[in-house]
Amino acid sequence: MIRLDHVSKSFDGKKILGDFSISVNKGEFLTVIGRSGCGKTTMLKSMNGLHWPDSGKVFVEGRELTQSNVIEIRRTIGYVIQNRGLFPHMTVEKNITYVPVISGKKNKAENRELALKLLKTVGLDEDSLLRYPSELSGGQQQRVGIARALASDPKIMLMDEPFGALDEITRQAMQDEIMKLHQKLGITIVFITHDIREAMKLGDRILVMDQGKILQLDKPEVIQKHPTHPFVKELIGAGSREQL
Ligand SMILES: Nc1ncnc2c1ncn2[C@@H]1O[C@H](COP(=O)(O)OP(=O)(O)OP(=O)(O)O)[C@@H](O)[C@H]1O
Ligand SMILES: [Mg+2]
Known part of the structure; x- marks a missing residue:
């Protein structure tokens, strides 16, 4: 591979x-x-x-x-790094759909659907969608980072x-x-x-x-x-x- x-x-x-x-x-x-x-x-x-x-x-x-x-x-290829991987000025939704959007997928309804699906995949609530990274915990931000990496179906x-x-508990989860x-x-x-x-x-x-x-x-x-x-x-x- x-x-x-x-x-x-x-x-x-x-x-x-x-x-x-x-x-x-x-x-x-x-x-x-x-x-x-x-x-x-x-x-x-x-x-x-x-x-x-x-x-x-x-x-x-x-x-x-x-x-x-x-x-x-x-x-x-999905790429996930520690911290600071998210764009701070973008909502969770915008962060997640960043790569599809720059690759030309501009349909807003489809992108929202994708973001919602991926939030679910990584175990986050729908209401995270319009939040900014600073409004999330470290573990939640890391989940968004993974959702973003999964958005291009890598x-x-x-x-x-x-x-x-x-922290140890979140890390194990x-x-x-x-x-x-x-x-x-x-x-x-x-x-x-x-x-x-x-x-x-x-x-x-x-x-x-x-x-x-x-x-x-x-x-x-x-x-x-x-x-x-x-x-x-x-x-x-x-x-x-x-x-x-
Ligand atoms: N863009 C760069 N310019 C100059 N030196 C670099 C660059 N990227 C990495 N290095 C140097 O290469 C060496 C290896 O760095 P690398 O980031 O691959 O290490 P690492 O194993 O990931 O370390 P860590 O566990 O601390 O993340 C280091 O000495 C680093 O300073
Ligand atoms: Mg390193």
Whole structure:
């Protein structure tokens, strides 16, 4: 579904991703974990062309990302980030229907119907529709962020620490919701987290990164039982301490 093929990326002469290759399978839930600054967000952004590799190729559903198709392909990929992802000056409805509208879908009644359907999908009340993000709780804003990402009916969702700022109870509820959505919609999800327990709970596979490289990529139970690197072992040990 997504393939990075020998992708390298440097910023200011510093190598952030080094010869990085990975294939994400159709329908897979891949969680990504690693130290701050190890290149997780850079890797994720190269999957939807928000970062362009210095060398190597990126394929989405078998199509190589190029300058000429990147905008079109990016609109078919949901992207959810922690906080500040919503447009503060737009209502929830406008936020949710943003991508369809800029893609040319201007029918107001249809867009409202879409927004209502998606609010329901992510477990929000209809009366959130005309509110502004600042009038919602953190958990509600995150749900709107997910609804917005779902609005273009994506086959792929890229999620960058989407639940990082939520309290533990809300976070667990959101984890359950996203697992249900994943099962129901059959979408492919790449999900970055700092929380090894979250990575274990959600992931079909876990990608452990360090310094722009893959340390280990395997099913949660294999990562747990057979960590192949001291850092992975340390992570598992940190599971009880919650944060890296
Ligand atoms: N646009 C940019 N310009 C310059 N440097 C950048 C840019 N984006 C990222 N970097 C640098 O690349 C490195 C990796 O950043 P990245 O955001 O991928 O890390 P991360 O693993 O997502 O970290 P975190 O867990 O803190 O989010 C960092 O040193 C960062 O400062
Ligand atoms: Mg990051």
